[in-house]
Amino acid sequence: MDKLNSIPHSRAQMNGKQVVVVPAKTVINFKSGFDKKGLCDGPTFSTGSACAYTCSFCYVPAVMRRNPHGLDRSLKHEDIVVRRENSVEVLRRQLTRANGSPRVTGSEEAGRVVFSSPLVDVAANMDLVRETIEACRVIMELTPWTIRLLSKSNLLPKVAEGLADPAIKHRVIYGVSTGTLDDRLAQAFEGGTPRVSKRIQSIRWLQDNGFRTYGMICPSLPLGSQEEYRVFARECAEKLRAERMEHVWAEVINVRGESFERTEAALRTAGFDREADRLRSVSLGTPDSKRAWEDYARWTFEAHAEVYANSPGKLRFLQYVTNPTRAWWAARGAQGAILL
Numbered sequence: 001m002d003k004l005n006s007i008p009h010s011r012a013q014m015n016g017k018q019v020v021v022v023p024a025k026t027v028i029n030f031k032s033g034f035d036k037k038g039l040c041d042g043p044t045f046s047t048g049s050a051c052a053y054t055c056s057f058c059y060v061p062a063v064m065r066r067n068p069h070g071l072d073r074s075l076k077h078e079d080i081v082v083r084r085e086n087s088v089e090v091l092r093r094q095l096t097r098a099n100g101s102p103r104v105t106g107s108e109e110a111g112r113v114v115f116s117s118p119l120v121d122v123a124a125n126m127d128l129v130r131e132t133i134e135a136c137r138v139i140m141e142l143t144p145w146t147i148r149l150l151s152k153s154n155l156l157p158k159v160a161e162g163l164a165d166p167a168i169k170h171r172v173i174y175g176v177s178t179g180t181l182d183d184r185l186a187q188a189f190e191g192g193t194p195r196v197s198k199r200i201q202s203i204r205w206l207q208d209n210g211f212r213t214y215g216m217i218c219p220s221l222p223l224g225s226q227e228e229y230r231v232f233a234r235e236c237a238e239k240l241r242a243e244r245m246e247h248v249w250a251e252v253i254n255v256r257g258e259s260f261e262r263t264e265a266a267l268r269t270a271g272f273d274r275e276a277d278r279l280r281s282v283s284l285g286t287p288d289s290k291r292a293w294e295d296y297a298r299w300t301f302e303a304h305a306e307v308y309a310n311s312p313g314k315l316r317f318l319q320y321v322t323n324p325t326r327a328w329w330a331a332r333g334a335q336g337a338i339l340l
């Protein structure tokens, strides 16, 4: 395999944010819990802990509030990029026994899926593209796993080009995530991400060039009527060419606390008052608002389920349930509902 340039860890800035490099003992999490979402069979890997993008709804700042890297508390998570020092070497170490042999072997490991990343975008710039390629190559060298990559970048084809050798090409599944097809709306509540239309072009390029793909239609916002959800689901399937995808995940927006305030404010700042009002109306916590939230989730699910009705197993709709709502969702597992 080609020798890639080593990854520069000393850049002061990445996507306009300050880069902080932290020592790290791990890059792979062998028991992540992401198997509950159907995204992997347990393991995930992450070469960083704070993303180069700044989506208003991102859950990672809340996860990182306990400050596992002991960072200066004056640094706000969303304002910095956190990279794990020598991440590819750490990954190799985690996958290798003391005698140098691979740690992850055996027929039960073959075909297991590892997901990246639960914490950052894997292709937000070319440095991260190169790092992701190196990490994937180490995983493919030392394990029989399949790798699932998720990104909001249009640079995913660059990762694919680095992993296009026919001997390994089939071991990676690529997905781009978006909760809207509207470039302006996406720019309002994501942050620093490439346009959705560019992402769609990139997933189509991957499909046209024989790479495995999946969809991630999330986080999608509340709409005005049940029919609007149907139109949205159909348009997403068409634009993403879902018929060529192995699976399609979908999820409504789950914003809480600061991420709710950030998202509502971001929508209003960009002039999307109607969208901000709808989001507020389903998030107030009152009995009416809770019912509206449940309608929003159910209508989103039903719209996607209708699109994939003839493709059993393709839709994986992620839904946080409560005691009163659990039974409704549990009855729809065959249509793709995954209860969280």
Ligand code: SF4
Pocket: 051, 052, 053, 054, 055, 057, 058, 059, 060, 118, 119, 120, 121, 152
């Ligand atoms: S791309 Fe993902 S990880 Fe990065 S800020 Fe957006 S939601 Fe968070």
